[in-house]
Amino acid sequence: MDDKPYLRVLRDGRIAVSLPSLNTVRIYDASGAVKGTVTTEQDPLSRPYGMVETLDGKLWIVEGGIGRVRQFPIP
Amino acid sequence: MTARSIPAPRVARSAPLERLLSIRIALTWELAIYVALFAIAFGLRFWDLGARALHHDESIHAQWSWGLIQGNYRHDPVFHGPLYYHAQGLVFLVFGASDYTARVSPAIFGMALVALPLLMRRWLGPVGTIAAVAFLTFSPTVLYYSRFIREDVYMAFFILAMAAAMWRYMASGRDRWLLMFALAFTGSMATKEATYLVVAVFLVYLDVLVATELTEQSMKANGQAERSRRIAGIVFTAPFAWAVVALWPFLGGVRRSFSWSALPRSGDVLIILGTLTLPLLTALTAIPLEHFSVVDKGRLVCRADMPARDSMAIGGLFAITISGAAFVGLQWRPRTWALIAGACAFVYLTLFTSLWTNANGICSGPWGGLNYWWSQHDVVRGDQPWFYYYLLMPAYEFLPLVLCIGGAWWSLWRGNAFSRFLWVWLGGTWLALSWAGEKMPWLNMHLAVPACILAAWTVQRALTAWQPREDLRRAILPLASAAVVGAGGLVLAAYLPGSGALPALARVGVVVFAAAVAWWTSQPFGRRALGTFAVVAAVGALSFFSLKAMIGASFERGDVPKDMLIYTQSAPDIPRLMTQIDALAEATGLGYDMPILVDSMDSFAWPWAWYLRDYRRVGYIDLSQGPLPTGDYRVMLVNQANIPKTDAALAERTSGIEYAKGIPYPHRWWFDEVYKSAMDTGHGSCTAKAGDCGPFKPGTWSHVFSHMGLSEWPATWLRYIRDHDLGGTIPHESVRPCGSCGSVNAAAYFPVDWDTKTKSLVLRDIAAPKPTVDASGRPMFGGFGRLPGQFTAPVDIERDAQGNLYVIDSTSKRLQKFDANGNFLATVDIRVSPGDTNEGSQPWGLGIAPDGTVVVADTFGWRIRTFTPDLVPTGVTFGKAPNPDPAVKPGEFDLYGPRDVAFDRQGNMWVTDGGHDRIVVYTLKGEFVRAIGGTGSGPGQFDEPVGIAAAPNGSFYVADMFNGASSSSARTAPTSRSSGSKAGPGAAWTTSRTCASSATDASR
Known part of the structure; x- marks a missing residue:
């Protein structure tokens, strides 16, 4: 599958970027500094692609490697 | 009155069965030990034979053997044989085809291999023979490949039989041993072309032995005994000894001038081996013919449709070598040679022509076999470095190796012709296999067997050096103590926790202490007992790890490549998937008519061709060569390279069978070849083709010595010998139970309504799944x-x-x-x-x-x-x-x-x-x-x-x-x-x- 990153500007101005080949999503501030990472202790992300923020401030992440969409709190 | 002749009383003649039953076998400790060892060897060789997935090559051999009994087998040099296809075909004919029975004939030959040292008891001695049987029984390499349908266990059996028959003939002069020697040679040649390498070693040894014995005849006749003269005589005679033997009847003048009174028995063996080998070297004549453009390169190849002119050319070349061999053999001992050569030719041709049903086998065997094998030398399959067997042997056969090297003084300098023969056999084969382009773990078998025999000879020699002076029974308990102390010391040293200088020093201390205790135990028996105690302590110390390596490879993880012995092995997922396929075939009612698609890219058809042998609608299609074929395949087995293509094609389909997501599995895998990069001397990985890291390069050895630190290769290597596991991470436990091994992977597609957990068809809800x-x-x-x-x-x-x-x-x-x-x-x-x-x-x-x-x-x-x-x-x-x-x-x-x-x-x-x-x-x-x-x-x-x-x-x-x-x-x-x-x-x-x-x- 493709390794192309997706990004989403969150309501607080930070930017969520998916890194499919690293199986992770990172949160950056506008200057490019890393402000958080979406992590899981078990059942890790599987090739995350597109993301969207919910009305109540959560993040739906598409997991292309396993064919599902999962919701995470934004770190 | 005429005297009536009184008939002589009739001597009671017993029937053969009666005579057999009247044989009395005295029950001795030695016999009891043999019975116990053979029982253990039987158990180790036949226990749970079908548990391991059939290796890629095993599946080919099993499939061809199975095909043989259905008339579908023809000799093909690519796949060696044909002897073991016939042996295994017979097993299938009697017991039917299964993963277990596919390994029965190698197990039978493995058992016979264990028994062969009995023929060498005269040279090995009673304890040495028991040791040889034991070493072969428990050898990790010998056992693993005795439970593995490849050529090597058959060839190892025949080579050991050759060695035993050769020495029996040279001791007794009875022709039956010569016949056995020749038939064993034939069996090995009808099994695997690597026999040429071992035969070359035997020929060199026999030539030197003949030179030695002729020199001794000469010196004895002239009343000479100087060591230097003897050595000079051997060196002078050796280059011509084979010619002297071949032309013996015509060299009357030469023989008289050198006082050579009689052809040594080693010369008889050399004649048999030489004259049987010569016709089988005929294919090599193509090399000069092609070099000097007498024939086009690659033209003289055996095939069923080759032009009559080529057939005549090959036939003419065979006529030259066969007549040369016959000339030597018939002027030697016409009747004996004709009988032996005739018997061998009959057996050889019967096998290569598939019981006289395939005339092309007459050419594909003696010509095609060597031709193909020689061409593979440059292919360098596996691309293994020159030191490959220097890794394998210490990793698995460290027990016999330690005894061989530790007892080299006895077996080389103080040894006899037999012990020196064992060294030549081991060393010569080692060098020959290291020279050969294709190096594979199963070839380690041909080093393990002579190493076991030589180690056994060393055991007997250690005992002989001391036994006449002491009562052995009194020493049994102290000897057992030495073995236990040796085992305990080495196990403690191996598992002592910690790393760095201090723990390393502690480990050395433990080993030294154990050695000192063993030495102290031997003291009451005198200085000459020290060798015996050292050998027993070494055997005790190494047995634990040898048994551990043997059990791990043969019984615990025989198809998971944590062992160097495991190469291009089918993963255990394949038989597990096979149970799913069989269950699906039964559940759908389609049985063996269930359509199955196997992606044949990169030889992925194996081992599926064996496992799916009963299925009648299996399509073997290279999916890289075209679109996903349409068809009602209930199962699709797809090479990893074609998975994205398959997924995309299935996603676009609007009709046909709907599949669940492909189940990923490793198809073929192999031991992590990390040693290639570890020997990077600055020119990339060290392989047969690259790396500039040969044994005669100073850079190679400076690299080795510069990394001898406590935490570098010696520690890694010792840890591997201890654990036989490189460790490493396990990315996806369910897919790859082996963390560091290499693999080529695949995916199995089953219908979406097939539940792999319950192995049953289920009704799927067509409604959208709930969050x-x-x-x-x-x-x-x-x-x-x-x-x-x-x-x-x-x-x-x-x-x-x-x-x-x-x-x-x-x-x-x-x-x-x-x-x-x-x-x-x-x-x-x-x-x-x-x-x-x-x-x-x-x-x-x-x-x-x-x-x-x-x-x-x-x-x-x-x-x-x-x-x-x-x-x-x-x-x-x-x-x-x-x-x-x-x-x-x-x-x-x-x-x-x-x-x-x-x-x-x-x-x-x-x-x-x-x-x-x-x-x-x-x-x-x-x-x-x-x-x-x-x-x-x-x-x-x-x-x-x-x-x-x-x-x-x-x-x-x-x-x-x-x-x-x-x-x-x-x-x-x-x-x-x-x-x-x-x-x-x-x-x-x-x-x-x-x-x-x-x-x-x-x-x-």
Whole structure:
């Protein structure tokens, strides 16, 4: 599958970027500094692609490697 | 009166059975030990033979053996043989075909191999013979390949039989041993071409032995005894000894002048071995003929349809070598030679012609076999370095090796002809196998066997050095103590925790202490007992690890390549999948008529051809060579290289069998060849073809010695010998139980209504799955599949103002709508004509317009499509394929892979046009507004823009994939260009605000 990153500007101005080949999503501030990472202790992300923020401030992440969409709190 | 002759009383003649039953066998300790050892050897060789997945080569051999009893076998030099195909075919004929019975004939030969040292008892002695039987019984290499249907256990049996018969003949002069020697040679030649290497070693040894014995005859006749004269005589005679033997009857004058009174028995063996080998070397005559252009290169090849002229040429060459051999043999001992050569030729040709049903076997055997084997030398299959067996032997046969090397003084300098023969056999074969281009772990068998015999000889020699002076019975308990102390000391040293200098010193201390205790135990028996105690302590110390290696390889993980012995091995997943296939065939009622597709790319047809031998509708198709074939295949087994292609084809199908997601499994795997890179002397990995790391290069040894630290290769190597496990991470436990091994993988596709857990057909709910939670309670929806609400390759998601979610799937081309909680609402195929297979499409991006219109970026359909919030096409479709000429400036609607979409405050859509390194702005109706950017790394320029997102302040962020990237694999923090800094090394993308901000300003 493709390794192309997706990004989403969150309501607080930070930017969520998916890194499919690293199986992770990172949160950056506008200057490019890393402000958080979406992590899981078990059942890790599987090739995350597109993301969207919910009305109540959560993040739906598409997991292309396993064919599902999962919701995470934004770190 | 005539005297009546009184008939002589009739001597009672007993029947053979009666005579057999009247044989009395005295029950001795020695016999009891043999019985126990053979019982153990039987158990080890026949226990649970079918548990391990059939190796790639095993499956070929089993399949061909199975085919033989159905008349489908013909000798092919590529697959060696044919002896063991016949042996195994006989097993199948009697017991039927199964994974267990496929390994019965190697196990039988493995048992026979263990018994052969009994024929050498005269040289090994009683204790040495027991030791030989024991070493062969428990040898990790010998046992593993005695439970493995490859040629090597058969060949090892025949070579050991040759060695035993040779010495029995040289001791007794009885022709039956010569016949056995010749038949064993024939058996080995009808098994594997590597026999040529071992025969070369035997020929060299016999030649030198003949030279030695002729020199001794000469010196004895002349009353000489000087050592230097003896050595000079051997050196002088050895180059011609073979010729002297061959022309013995014609050399009367020469013999008299050198006082050679009689042809030594070693000369008889040399004549038999030489004359039997010569015709089998005929194929080598093609080398000079091709070199001097007498025949075209590669022309003289055996095949059924070869021209009569070529047949005549090959036949003529055979006539020359056979007549040469017959000339030597018949002038030696006509009757004996004719009988032996005739018997061997009959056996050989019977096997190669498949019981006289394949005339081409007469050529494919003696000519084709050597021809193919010689050509493979340059192929260097496996590309293993020269030191390959210097790794394998210490890793598995350290017990006999330690005894061989430790007892070298006895066996070489103080030894006899037999012990020196064992050294020549071991050393010569070792060098020959190391020279050969193809090095494989199963060839280690041919080093393990002579090592075991030589080690056994050493055991007897150690005992003989002391036994006459002491009562052995009194020493049994002290000897046992030495063994236990040796074992305890080494086990303690091996498992003592910690690393660094101090623990290493402690380990050395433990070993020294154990050796001192063993030495102290031997003291009451005198100095000459020390050797025996040392040997017993060494055997005791190493037995634990030898048994551990043996059990691990043969019984615990025989098909998981943590052992160097395991190479191109079929993974255990294959028989496990086979149980699923059999269960599915039964559940569907299709039985052996169930259609199955096997991707044959990269020889993936094996071992499936064996496992699916009973199935009548199996298609073996190379999926890399064309589209996924249509057909009602209930199971598809697909090479990993063709998985994306298969998934894409299945996602586009609108009819036929629906499959669940492919189950990934390792198909073939092998031991991690980390030793190649460990021997990198500055020229890359050390292999047969590369690395500049030969044994005669100073750099090789400086590399070895410069890494002899406590934490470097010696520690790694000792740890491997202890554990036989390199460790390493295990990325996906269910897929790869072996963390560090290499593999080629595959996927098995079963119908979606097949439950692999219960092995039964189930009724699947066709309704969309409900949202659920993961193991940590996080909400989730979807799942792999083609039901509504499921995905095959989801890539992007958007949310509308009401919170509804839209997900686009790149392979199924479906756009699906869900409510805010993930409940399925609607679906649509985004293609214009979904039934048209020529319509290109692969959507990767989504956007939601302020009015709720859903916009799809169909990346490889080169277009934008829009849908209403209820997923009805609006009719707006624009974009076209890019101009293939990169020099032509892209037009307004040329889209070289539209990747993603975002909207500005005016409701215009911003589309990332990845291949053109630009952003193109359109109205929602598809009218061109403007294009932004261009190729480059400066402000406002892009290099493969991908994701795009609008910020609340009207700015846009773009994931600019290659700008600032120094590596496509290592991605680190992004860098904002607005701050003036560039992405550092390792960054793979960067955000650009400068460009986006200016563009936003312009749009206002």
